[in-house]
Amino acid sequence: MKKTIFIFLLFFCNYSYAQINLVRNPSFETHDSCPNTINQVAYANYWNGIDTAVYNGYCLPEYDNICGTGGVTLPLNPDFYHYPRTGSGMISQMMYYDYVISGIHSLDHLQGHLFSHLLAGQSYCVTFYVVLSRCTGYAINHIGAYLDNGTIDTTTRCNYYQTEYSPQIVDTPVIYDTTNWTKIQGSFVANGTERFITIGNFFDIGGTTHVPYIHLGTGYNFAYYLVDDVSVIATDATANAGVDRATTTDATDSVQIGDTTGYLPCYWYANGVLIDSNTAGFKAHPSVTTHYVMELDVCGHITYDTATVYVWTTGMNNYGILAAINIYPNPAKDNFTIEGAMGCEVQIYNVVGQLVTVSPTCHSEPTCHGEPCRTTTSGLTMTSNKEFVDISGLSKGVYIVEVCELETGMKVSRRVVKE
Numbered sequence: 001m002k003k004t005i006f007i008f009l010l011f012f013c014n015y016s017y018a019q020i021n022l023v024r025n026p027s028f029e030t031h032d033s034c035p036n037t038i039n040q041v042a043y044a045n046y047w048n049g050i051d052t053a054v055y056n057g058y059c060l061p062e063y064d065n066i067c068g069t070g071g072v073t074l075p076l077n078p079d080f081y082h083y084p085r086t087g088s089g090m091i092s093q094m095m096y097y098d099y100v101i102s103g104i105h106s107l108d109h110l111q112g113h114l115f116s117h118l119l120a121g122q123s124y125c126v127t128f129y130v131v132l133s134r135c136t137g138y139a140i141n142h143i144g145a146y147l148d149n150g151t152i153d154t155t156t157r158c159n160y161y162q163t164e165y166s167p168q169i170v171d172t173p174v175i176y177d178t179t180n181w182t183k184i185q186g187s188f189v190a191n192g193t194e195r196f197i198t199i200g201n202f203f204d205i206g207g208t209t210h211v212p213y214i215h216l217g218t219g220y221n222f223a224y225y226l227v228d229d230v231s232v233i234a235t236d237a238t239a240n241a242g243v244d245r246a247t248t249t250d251a252t253d254s255v256q257i258g259d260t261t262g263y264l265p266c267y268w269y270a271n272g273v274l275i276d277s278n279t280a281g282f283k284a285h286p287s288v289t290t291h292y293v294m295e296l297d298v299c300g301h302i303t304y305d306t307a308t309v310y311v312w313t314t315g316m317n318n319y320g321i322l323a324a325i326n327i328y329p330n331p332a333k334d335n336f337t338i339e340g341a342m343g344c345e346v347q348i349y350n351v352v353g354q355l356v357t358v359s360p361t362c363h364s365e366p367t368c369h370g371e372p373c374r375t376t377t378s379g380l381t382m383t384s385n386k387e388f389v390d391i392s393g394l395s396k397g398v399y400i401v402e403v404c405e406l407e408t409g410m411k412v413s414r415r416v417v418k419e
């Protein structure tokens with residue numbers, strides 16, 4: 001008879017979670033409503049223009065989504081024919097406007113929220129992607145990202161060039177490509193006040209290289225770009241596949257691999273085969289035991305992390321074996337014995353959940369091959385069916401001994417009193 005799923009999803013050997021991409025709704029997937037006209041950037045959750053008091057109807061980028069109607073449909077649109085780089089949503093915005101010719105100002109600046117303030121002195125990698133609209137009068141450079149505490153939101157002339165602000169990340173080459181997404185990326189050291197990211201052109205006409213670009217018979221006085229997949233990640237961040245080990249009952253049960261925050265510059269492999277990319281996580285429901293690997297690229301710093309999902313099938317009785325593990329004496333004074341845990345990992349925690357320092361296990365006496373046991377706070381792997389653990393260095397009190405079966409990821413806990 002199969003075991004029920006809720007038992008095993010509660011017993012992981014190790015689980016750690018960390019927010020990697022600090023941008024909320026980084027690929028514009030979640031939204032309050034599907035867009036149906038221009039200037040509806042606020043429909044994308046956590047995004048807006050730099051000034052909600054719109055100046056003469058300008059300032060606001062467009063929110064484009066596959067669910068959109070009217071002039072913001074995808075992929076066919078009055079200004080371009082393009083799918084988002086990932087997912088179903090993206091932004092289109094005015095990055096340059098030749099007011100000398102037109103006599104008006106019309107600049108868009110896209111502003112989004114971070115999950116939290118950046119840390120002072122910490123280096124961050126900032127990345128986003130752009131592609132030039134087919135209906136545009138110019139191709140330009142100097143598209144950038146400015147991170148601050150939101151004071152740029154106080155502007156009352158949002159459709160003008162915001163030259164008083166210096167973006168930390170700036171593109172140098174002119175971006176002509178109307179087909180392939182161009183990555184704009186750079187790193188900077190935060191001062192600790194940054195909690196918003198603003199994307200746009202912060203240079204005026206004289207400071208922007210603007211090359212005439214005539215396509216499909218248009219001759220507009222602006223440069224119009226699409227934007228997608230924004231990330232702000234600490235440069236020393238490492239890949240985090242989420243749960244290290246978990247167990248399901250069959251292919252209909254699912255386990256969360258990674259996290260649920262959306263876009264992330266990474267690749268996912270299952271048993272060595274590429275299965276996904278550009279997402280922080282997903283629900284896994286393998287039919288056989290599967291090893292998942294996340295490969296994370298942060299400004300060229302590549303790291304890996306793994307998660308293994310074991311499939312519980314009829315006839316497996318490891319849980320019963322774990323339940324039979326015996327720890328004695330209890331209470332214990334200087335050491336205790338663990339029986340029946342061969343091949344398992346043992347960790348000891350105090351009553352507030354802190355991993356404590358103990359000595360490695362020994363096969364017969366509280367020494368290892370005649371030498372005193374070295375202290376460690378890492379897990380102790382049981383190499384025989386009967387092992388001793390030296391707890392003479394611990395204070396008197398109650399401790400939790402966790403025994404984890406490494407092959408399946410299941411775990412049991414025992415309460416032990418130190419005299």
